[in-house]
Amino acid sequence: MANNNDSRPQDDALVNVNDNKEVIDSAPDTPTTAPKKEKSSGNGLLWFVVVILFLLVIGLAGAGYWYYMQQQTERLSSLDTQQKNTVALQSMEQQRAQLTDKIDAITQRNNALADTVSALKAENETLALQAESALEQIKNMEGRRPADWLIAEADYLVRMAGRKLWLENDVRTAILLLVNADKRLKSLADPSVLPVRAALAADIQTLQQLNPVSPSSVALALTGMIAQIDKLPLDAFEKPKDVNAQDNTLSESTDDWQENLAKVWQSLVDDLFTVKTIEGPVEPVLSLEAQFLIKEQLRLQLMHAQSAALKGDAGLYGQSLQYAQTLLIEKFDIEASQVTGFVSALQNLLNTEVSRPIPSELQAQKPLEGLLDSRVKQVFGQGASAL
Known part of the structure; x- marks a missing residue:
């Protein structure tokens, strides 16, 4: 560009010989200096935008890698839990x-x-x-x-x-x-x-x-309780409501365009990033398999107690009912009326004696035969x- 600007004053000098030399010398200076300043300013802005975009790409890549590692960790934990179940x-x-x-x-x-x-x-x-x-x-x-x-x-x-x-x-x-x-x-x-x-x-x-208690009556009572196991509510984790959640519903009035714009921006930020503060112990979420296993364990213990009652085995009977009662208290919603009634029925059965040491012979039989x-x-x- 400097060479082109230098050639123009020479042509003007050939046409207008009597023009002032200072005017000829000043003509190329004016167009050369101004474009250089504009080009330098444009290149700086471009580099600034490139650096910002590069930092954003690095940030997004890091966030994506972190999210991928979190997903892999959760997947491995879920697979391990599923294998144990x-x-x-x-x-x-x-x-x-x-x-x-x-x-x-x-x-x-x-x-x-x-x-x-x-x-x-x-x-x-x-x-x-x-x-x-x-x-x-x-x-x-x-x-x-x-x-x-x-x-x-x-x-x-x-x-x-x-x-x-x-x-x-x-x-x-x-x-x-x-x-x-x-x-x-x-x-x-x-x-x-x-x-x-x-x-x-x-x-x-x-x-x-x-x-005086009949073992068959105890076994029938346990049969009725086994049929009610599927209706008992478990003590499962429920997602709490966010009391600090903001209403992001957009207004239909054009005068509220600033508030609507802020709500749209807040909604986009909430979709990308979520930060929650939980106070107190975190309860695990029970899967369907875990819920099935808990109810099957309770059903199995009641069936053990039923078999022990028919045999008159008081030890196995009490042990099975104790374990069933522990499962109810630890795994089921103890505040529900169905669970409370179930626990009361189990306690009544625990207080019931099932052993009946029937004598092997009657004392009067041989003397009466002799008579x-x-x-x-x-x-x-x-x-x-x-x-």
């Missing part, structure tokens, strides 16, 4: 399968026992018919101790009490049968039957001291042996 679920499935096998075995034993009970009931009916026939024979006998048939009836009632006690666990009916047997012997007004009546009184007292042999069979022979 999967292992726990598999373990629970195995325990549940084992418990199902045990329940199936118990069901088979119960079916076999039911068949045995049915056979014994048929035998009892046969024996009852035979007893009625023998008693009819006793009534038809003349002059041969007409009151001795009461001993046979008492023996029959004692044997029926034993069957009710050991096969059906029906303590109440067994007590009633023993009381009726004692009444039969009492009606004899014979001092020789007092030792048998004393043994009957001891058996009645022993049965009255047994636990029957000595006083009835010797008199009536084959007719009494059918009893």
Whole structure:
């Protein structure tokens, strides 16, 4: 540019020879100095913008890298938690399968026992018919101790009490049968039957001291509670409301353009960056898998307690209910009415005694059989042996 400006004054000097030299010399100076200043100012502004853009690109790249690392960390943590939950679920499935096998075995034993009970009931009916026939024979006998048939009836009632006690666990009916047997012997007004009546009184007292709670009623109560587990609310984390949140709704008035512009800018900033302050302990968010595992653990413990109640195992029964109560308090919303009622029902079951040490034999059975042999069979022979 300096060379071009220098050539122009030379051409002007050739055309206008008489022009002043100072004018010719000053002509190139004026156009050369002004463009240089404008070019220097434009280059500085361009470099400033380039530097700002470069810093913005570096900042965005750093923020993106930080966000990517955070996402990777959260993803690895989520995968680790999912693997742990999967292992726990598999373990629970195995325990549940084992418990199902045990329940199936118990069901088979119960079916076999039911068949045995049915056979014994048929035998009892046969024996009852035979007893009625023998008693009819006793009534038809003349002059041969007409009151001795009461001993046979008492023996029959004692044997029926034993069957009710050991096969059906029906303590109440067994007590009633023993009381009726004692009444039969009492009606004899014979001092020789007092030792048998004393043994009957001891058996009645022993049965009255047994636990009156039926294991089947406890098991049915636990079955009803198991069906209500899915309706119990868990103590899950709920996102709190932001009381300091600003209303970014735009106004329709054109006079509020400055406020609308500020709200738009604030909305853009909130979408890019979020800063929250949390006071107090942070509660973890329960996933669907974790919620399922917690409810399955509670259901499994109640099923353990149900099986223990049927077996009369007081230790396992109490331990299972204690663990179930701990799960309810720690994992469920204890302020909800359903959970409160569930905990109260569990506490009532914990206070219920399920063990029933039923005696293996009745004290009055052998003495009464001996009395029957000595006083009835010797008199009536084959007719009494059918009893």
